Amino acid sequence: MDLGLRGKKAIVTGATKGIGRAIVELLAAEGADVGFCARSEEEVEETAKSLQARGVNVVGGPVNVRDGEAYKAWLEKTAAELGGCDIFVPNVSAGGGMDSEKNWWKNFEIDVLHTVRGCEALMEHLKKSGSGSIVMISSTNAIETFAAPMAYNAMKAALITYGKQLSQFVGRHNVRVNTVCPGPIYFEGGAWEMIKNTQQKFYDATLRAMPNGRFGTPEEVARVVAFLASPAASLVTGANVVADNGFTKGVRF
Numbered sequence: 407m408d409l410g411l412r413g414k415k416a417i418v419t420g421a422t423k424g425i426g427r428a429i430v431e432l433l434a435a436e437g438a439d440v441g442f443c444a445r446s447e448e449e450v451e452e453t454a455k456s457l458q459a460r461g462v463n464v465v466g467g468p469v470n471v472r473d474g475e476a477y478k479a480w481l482e483k484t485a486a487e488l489g490g491c492d493i494f495v496p497n498v499s500a501g502g503g504m505d506s507e508k509n510w511w512k513n514f515e516i517d518v519l520h521t522v523r524g525c526e527a528l529m530e531h532l533k534k535s536g537s538g539s540i541v542m543i544s545s546t547n548a549i550e551t552f553a554a555p556m557a558y559n560a561m562k563a564a565l566i567t568y569g570k571q572l573s574q575f576v577g578r579h580n581v582r583v584n585t586v587c588p589g590p591i592y593f594e595g596g597a598w599e600m601i602k603n604t605q606q607k608f609y610d611a612t613l614r615a616m617p618n619g620r621f622g623t624p625e626e627v628a629r630v631v632a633f634l635a636s637p638a639a640s641l642v643t644g645a646n647v648v649a650d651n652g653f654t655k656g657v658r659f
């Protein structure tokens with residue numbers, strides 16, 4: 407199946423590692439031009455080189471998405487350099503933590519506000535596209551109880567409601583909005599490797615909850631995101647797609 411991604415212009419936040427990195431590698435492999443960010447300048451440069459080798463236009467920049475003004479300026483500059491924006495994937499998260507108010511502010515500013523700011527800053531470009539698509543990255547922690555009452559879980563849930571309502575609001579401009587909920591995703595240098603090394607019992611219990619006994623990979627999430635982002639998913643908007651390898655147990659109709 408041709409996803410129709412060739413020549414599309416995609417902007418992805420937090421794309422030097424893990425799920426974000428797998429998303430930009432796949433979009434570039436499908437022929438999309440890619441703009442992306444992360445905080446480490448060195449890792450941005452390394453990622454840009456890898457993507458350029460796929461023969462597409464690449465605009466990488468170091469920016470902390472928590473800094474609203476710098477982030478919005480970076481989005482505008484990136485869209486201008488790419489010549490527009492058809493696809494936006496706000497992927498950065500502040501991650502989990504139980505440090506009370508500190509985590510609530512961090513997860514609000516990063517998980518929620520960076521997504522909202524990005525959608526607002528890029529909306530005119532997405533409307534002009536004619537096939538604009540936003541894919542927000544939530545988590546299975548938003549749809550089932552997990553570990554502890556963390557800000558991360560609640561803020562990831564906020565994204566699902568925001569995404570659904572935004573999809574109704576911008577649908578008349580042919581902009582689709584969907585969310586993806588990955589389950590636990592293992593990769594070298596990622597959160598689950600750290601948990602494996604520090605909380606073996608919790609790691610083992612999580613693994614046992616997977617019907618086929620393995621974690622998901624960033625590449626498996628990236629394939630779901632690429633489909634939703636692409637014109638091939640033209641009928642799919644306002645959806646929350648769970649990509650969790652059977653980790654969640656609730657029955658949803």
Ligand SMILES: NC(=O)c1ccc[n+]([C@@H]2O[C@H](COP(=O)([O-])OP(=O)(O)OC[C@H]3O[C@@H](n4cnc5c(N)ncnc54)[C@H](OP(=O)(O)O)[C@@H]3O)[C@@H](O)[C@H]2O)c1
Binds near residue numbers: 422426497590597
């Ligand atoms: N991994 C999982 O099991 C899992 C499960 C469900 C949902 N998710 C969601 O999937 C998304 C990606 O997760 P991941 O595990 O792949 O993340 P990750 O390994 O922590 O990678 C995050 C990426 O974002 C960049 N980044 C982090 N903070 C940033 C900031 N403030 N400003 C700009 N860039 C920033 C990082 O580079 P720098 O450090 O250089 O900035 C890196 O490129 C997140 O939304 C996460 O909540 C993950």
